[in-house]
Amino acid sequence: MNSANVQAKYPDRLSGQESLVKSVIKHGALYLMIVPGLLYFIIFKYLPMFGLVIAFEDYKPYKGIFGSEWVGFAHFERLFSEPMFLTILFNTLTLFFLNLVFCFPVPILLALMLNEVRQHRFKRVIQTLVYIPHFMSWVIIVSISFVLLSMDRGLINELLVAAGFDKVNFLMNPDWMRPTYILQIIWRESGWGTIIFLAAMASIDPEQYEAARLDGAGRFRQIWHITLPSIRSVIVVLLLLKIGDVLEVGFEHIFLLLNAMNREVGEVFDTYVYVAGLQQGQFSYSAAVGFFKSFVGLVLVMAANWLSKKFGEEGIY
């Protein structure tokens, strides 16, 4: 196969590109360098993906993946007929949308506010402060919340009592699980998004603002017509990332918040997988549940990606 054929068949290739073997001989070091990383991704990311096949088997550890009996969609059927299924689905989607609606706009708002500040040192200080919780583990965030919200000498309850109200059982009362969850996310995650939006806003041409001012636009109109549109692409990318993220990382957070009292509102697919799989040993069934969840997540991201492209934005792939 000569170069011309290669070029016609694979138009993206650099013209005159050598064969794989030649490339490896010539640039051997490069190929060697990527081997450890590749091994990592293959073993710890792709192998588990192929391991999802146990969702279609009656997996027994002693029989192994290849020795276990094939059961097709039996586990999925069981999942859909499980009484808890609708509750879990509802919880998962509710927390997901609450997250998007309440937590996503906060960094944008903060970035807009910080962007308007002319005093650099104040801006830096606030940025630094707001960014700190992002580096704390969920254990730390939830622990601090527990200490503050505790019925027994927790700060919030003490303040309520001092103001003449009754104590509220934030930790046990299922009605408070979702608000607590959302507030913790806002506290922890706002800083990260703020930094990124701020950086995007920093690259806006100041002349646009001057032109707007000369046309008589006040502060709010300047923000609405200049700042926001300029960061539209960044908003879309971060939104897409968040959609892909929420169904994944949200689990470690929720896992810490769950107790016997708030399971009804807090149980999501991943926590269910943990209980059924790692605690009860129902490997195949919980793998099927996990597969379903990951699949739903993938569909959501792909749908959002497609939608964003329809609106003329770049997707994340």
Added chain:
Amino acid sequence: MIQDKSWGSRLFDGINIALLALVGLITVLPFIHVLAGSFTTTAELARKQLVLIPTEFSLDAYRYIFSTSTVIRSIGVSVYITVVGTVFSMLLTVLMAFGLSKKTLRGRQTIMFLVVFTMLFNGGLIPSFIVVKSLGLIDSYGALIIPSAMSAFNLIIMRNFFQNLPDGLEESAKIDGAGYWSILFRIVIPLSMPAIATISLFYAVNYWNTYFQAVMYINDAAKWPVQVILRQIVILAGALTADTTGWATEDVLPPAQSIKMAVIVVATVPILIVYPFLQKHFAKGALLGSIKG
């Protein structure tokens, strides 16, 4: 630049700054309260609601949590996996990012796609658990390091950073006869210190915050990192005592609150120490460029 001096604009500024100051305050107030509360006594916590600067300074809570080896050992575990893990992760990440940043690498686009795909879909808890188990990593420190060694996100940032370095440097090195290894270690890495420092700190903080992997893979309590111990003491115990009210005054033992606070502080302080360094190297321009790319 023409400043907008209208009163409407000034009012906007005033309220803006006030609100931002409030936000900054609310963000750190819980930490300060916990920090202060960890250094105080029973009596003071019972008397005052919000303790910002303890008037009765006491190390009782810390004496208590360090009186057994549990907390200390978990800190040791966390330090170990953070140091070893970060070095290991950076090695894998820098090498792969460098390789992927070169156009001469065949299959580059395919590999990038495969990497990005892992951010959208994964096998889930159970298959991952089975893989780790089959590798014999259960109950070993390796289970806390190896499965979490690389982050696709960090890899992409590092690769983009390398791609943005001027080609000329490598060209002249090649003319002088340098191979890829020496280009990487003698030229590229020294030039990439801001990115390397930042990504290292991302990994380090991540390792320090390890908790769920330990819950899943480690049954030996002696090998638990500090976050797991923190969870035991504050969250799991917290669930049991959440509705007790009316404590009898203790003269000898500190109350549960300041002990919990002390453990939180111990789990948090290393991050707070490392944070200023992160801030310094956080080249926002370069990093954002990498994210966009």
